[in-house]
Amino acid sequence: MGCLTRGFLVGAVAVLLAMATAADACTPADHSALLDFKAALNEPYLGILNTWSGADCCTNWYGVTCDPETKRVADIVLRGESEDPIFEKAGRSGYMTGSISPSVCHLDRLTTLVVADWKGISGEIPSCIASLPHLRILDLIGNKLSGQIPADIGKLSHLTVLNLADNQISGHLPPSIVNLNSLMHLELSNNKLTGEIPSDIGKLSMMSRALLTRNELTGSIPNSLAKIYRLADLDLSMNQITGSIPVQLGSMPVLSTLNLDSNQLTGQIPTGLLANPGINILNLSRNSLEGNLPDVFNQRSYFTQIDLSYNNLRGSIPKSLSAAKFIGHLDLSHNHLCGPIPTGSPFDRLEASSFANNDCLCGMPLQTC
Template sequence: MGSMFMLGVWLFLLLSPFPLAFSERCHPNDKKALLQLKKDLNNPYILTSWNPNEDCCEWYCVKCDLKTHRITDLFIAPSVPETNFHGRIPPSVGDLPYLQYLSFHKLPNLVGPIQPTIAKLTNLKYLILTNTGISGPVPSFLAQLKNLDLLDLSFNNLSGPIPSSLTTLPKLTWLDFSRNKLTGPVPAFGSPKKPGPSLFLSHNQFSGPIPASLANLERIDLSRNKLEGDASILFSKRPQYLDLSRNLFAFDLSRVKVPQNSLTWLDLNHNKIYGSIPAGLAKIENLQVFNVSYNQLCGQIPRGGKLQTFDKYSYFHNKCLCGSPLSPCNHK
């Protein structure tokens, strides 16, 4: 009798038109902050699932910690640019104290400066604000985020210099400020004791010489800026990726001691580099990209390795380079 009664109760609950009451995992303070954020962004379509009557750990674009149930990830990144997403970065984003991952991506109508309230997110490891309309300076308060591992502010309208205080971030391994309107010198990232982050600063308006400390970095993209002087220091350690193309660098390439087997990418095109191509480049087995076109190089292209696998466009428009894949050298 008892078992039949319990079965009846179970069937009633299962078939009842009234939903079962489940305990909500999401912390009420996190939920309040997220709902305010949604309101401040004019209730965009991508946040339709943010229903106040449902557990916010189940909402789209967020992730909760499995044990504490606090919001750790907020990633508003539509698969196509969100055109009805208007406004600035809401101050309420700073009211998510356990946030470790914050991403706003492909939001062209997200405008204004980077919100100072982000400095409150001391647990943040990944900050990604990319392909948006945000403008203004790179704020120095980002240096307060001591747990940052990755900082990506690429494809925006940021202007002004990079604060030198960002070089003190102790855990930073990746920094990408490419495709903005940044100016001034490149700060002194890296040191012998702390190698420094992979540094991507292409398509800006940086100028002046580069600091010697960058030699401690393994991946550097400084392409399409107005940098000048001697960049040969960048070859002194064991770089893996060097893109210095379309700048004003001027140095004798023949004096460069090429690191063996670490270099996979070397692009020096459109500079004022002179001398000859060092024979050591022919010994690098892992070289995948190589371009020295539009410089002032001279002499025979070293034979061996992979140097002959690159086409003539990797070498042309130099002073007097010769040898495969260019025309043979005319030895008299």
């Protein structure tokens, strides 16, 4: 084989290899968007963003995953508390500052955006995130993000997880949030959200968890929440919610955890909340609830926790509590209850603190009647 022929073949192979490499690499537009995204962040300890170099962002870029067919960026998963070997080797959790660049919105095939638990990322959530048509998971928990939830968040028709907890997000819940037809997990706890919960939040028919504790929400609990058949975990505690507890919540078939403590709720405890055999954790403490405790417990009642302390409940402790299959933690302290404490389980193992500061309760574990 002549030198010219050999040289031609070598050159041809090099061209083919270059073409194959280019075909396997991410698109230039995605590559540029990721570099802009990186430029807005600073992670000084672990060096994970140092891996974001080279022409192919689909290979060995920490936290970046591409669709194997289209080579478009599909996932960005950057979690500051991780079991990844990089974190284990460093012996520390991550700390990242900077902001979330609007350039992330150019990644129009993105399905997952997780920038979580970095503690120092600030600024606002780019409003253009609502324009990402394929986004399924938006998880920005554990940062210092401020500003408001994007007004058009409801356009994310495929979104299943919205987790913005443990930030400094303010403003109202945008009305469009009720249009997230695929949403299963809503986590907005520990922010500075104000205003009322949308009255038509019951449109979120796929939702199984709604956690909004530790905000500054006002208004009443929407009756439409009871229409969410799959809702198993509802936490509205530590807000400024007023009004009564909707009786419809007691008939929810899947609800197992209900935390409404530390609000300004009034009225009576709906009978259904204590009669519902599916509810396992019920915390209504630190409100202004009144009336008698419903005498509706039976052999199907199974509670790991009932906390009704710091209310204005009156009357006696229901004797039917002794018929419950299981009562773990029970706290009836700081009310206006009166009369003898029933005997038997669970009362024979509860401490005096469960009944303290009532008007005239007596019997074990308090003073004899």
